[in-house]
Amino acid sequence: MRSTFILGSLALLQGTVAQQITEIWQTTWDRNSLLTFSAGSVNFASPGTAASADITVDDTSVYQSMYGFGASLTDSSAQLLSTLKTQNSNNYWALLDSLFNVTDGANSAGLSYLRVPLGASDFSATVYSYDDTSGDTGLGSFNIDAAPSYVFSTLTDILSVNNRLNVHVLPWSPPAWMKSGSTMEGGSLDSQDVDTMANYLLKSLQGFQSKSIPIYAISIQNEPENSDATYPSCSMPVATEAAIGTSLRSLMDSNGFTDTKIIGFEHNWSDAANYPVQLMQQAGSAFDGVSFHCYEGTVQEMANFTSQYSTKEVYITECTGTLGSDWWSDIKWYMDNLFIVGPQYGSSNGLMWNLALDGNGNPILSGSDSCPSPGCRGVAQINNDGTYSVNQEFYAMGQASKAILPKDVGGPFGKRIGVSVAGSLGWSLIVGAYVTARSSSSDPSRYSLVVLNWDDSSSTTFNPVSVDATIEFKGMQASYTFPVGVTTLSWYD
């Protein structure tokens, strides 16, 4: 009786004790703050007048799980990182720490999703697959070590910094001998090699397993609607990807890969209503979801897929920065299309293209036309003198990560929840909201907002205006002034 009474009053106390915004990460347009942490003490209290930007968090609407933000560890990125390790190992480990440390509160972008090509891409030193023996349909010559050793050594080092890393693998092309024209650079898969290709992908998973690299997901083909004769690529009709996926799913299930997901499509938003929808019609049970690239169409078009397949997952797996573009304009676009609005349209992640390149967008495969001048920009820039820097992509993803990384070591990632913005200045804030559960259910959940204030009049006279906002949560209200930039706020309840 007595203990019930005490528990009851405790619950009452917790219900009335004000929540407090305690963690604030900020990146401002002028770069005075760059993923800068400050300990907040902003209280939620009984609601007063709503500000002209009024954010309402709807914790009763819980949507998809998030699996993290990140990039692709291309051969080129791994080569640069590996060279840096030899040249200046302090800088190497400091860079890995600032990219991948997911410990709560770490001074890091906390990247936790890495896409890794199986064989050569347009960012490789040479064109190769794991089995370049012509006609080897039994795959007896399959050799995972056809990949440069720096790919696996770098991946192993990244995993030593971040053991929550979600690794997603996929080929840019089947081996040349399986294709029309017998080249990895463009063309398509010969129809008689569907099962051989499924087997090749299984062997690729086993190859990574032999290197102790756990695989979160695999895709069948990068950009199946793109055949380009200057770099590894392959056009693959829906029916072929569906057949490989079906065959691979059953091979994976009978070889210990039941938990590894198969993700389809891997191409432009603009075709969301077509290829990925047809893929689900033809082989829905083999695929856990589909992934999109940003190169054509809009993020909103993902709804053309999710409206028909609401139980399938959606990912944004590739978008590249371009050298020389404006830092703050890029951050606005990334938040508005990839890292805040992408999840609002269902995406469980958000990835850029190369994890690391040099200041000229190199090294790129000789002859590739995939990143015309001025070239592609990596998330990090590694220079040949052993120094490095991080680009706008790093800050945009870091701000998004802080809202979804596990609070506890080994704890769950965050889930997106409902949020809306009202008021005459509501347009100036683009907001994503997340809840992160705890390892112990008696610990309070973390609630986080990722907020872009883009009220900068950039189309006329540039004039950044801070926005006074109110935040409504469970009948309580907090006030916060958002500078022009990206702010990630967290509180516990």
Ligand SMILES: *[C@@H]1O[C@H](CO)[C@@H](O)[C@H](O)[C@H]1NC(C)=O
């Ligand atoms: C990650 O960050 C935490 C917290 O700042 C720190 O204690 C830890 O040493 C870092 N880990 C690595 C591998 O750098």
Ligand SMILES: *[C@@H]1O[C@H](CO)[C@@H](O)[C@H](O)[C@H]1NC(C)=O
């Ligand atoms: C989609 O993306 C690729 C980039 O790989 C591009 O070359 C292609 O033309 C785009 N458009 C369509 C409609 O596929």
Ligand SMILES: *[C@@H]1O[C@H](CO)[C@@H](O)[C@H](O)[C@H]1NC(C)=O
């Ligand atoms: C796809 O989405 C866009 C933007 O949301 C919409 O305008 C268009 O009608 C949709 N197309 C199809 C085929 O559903």
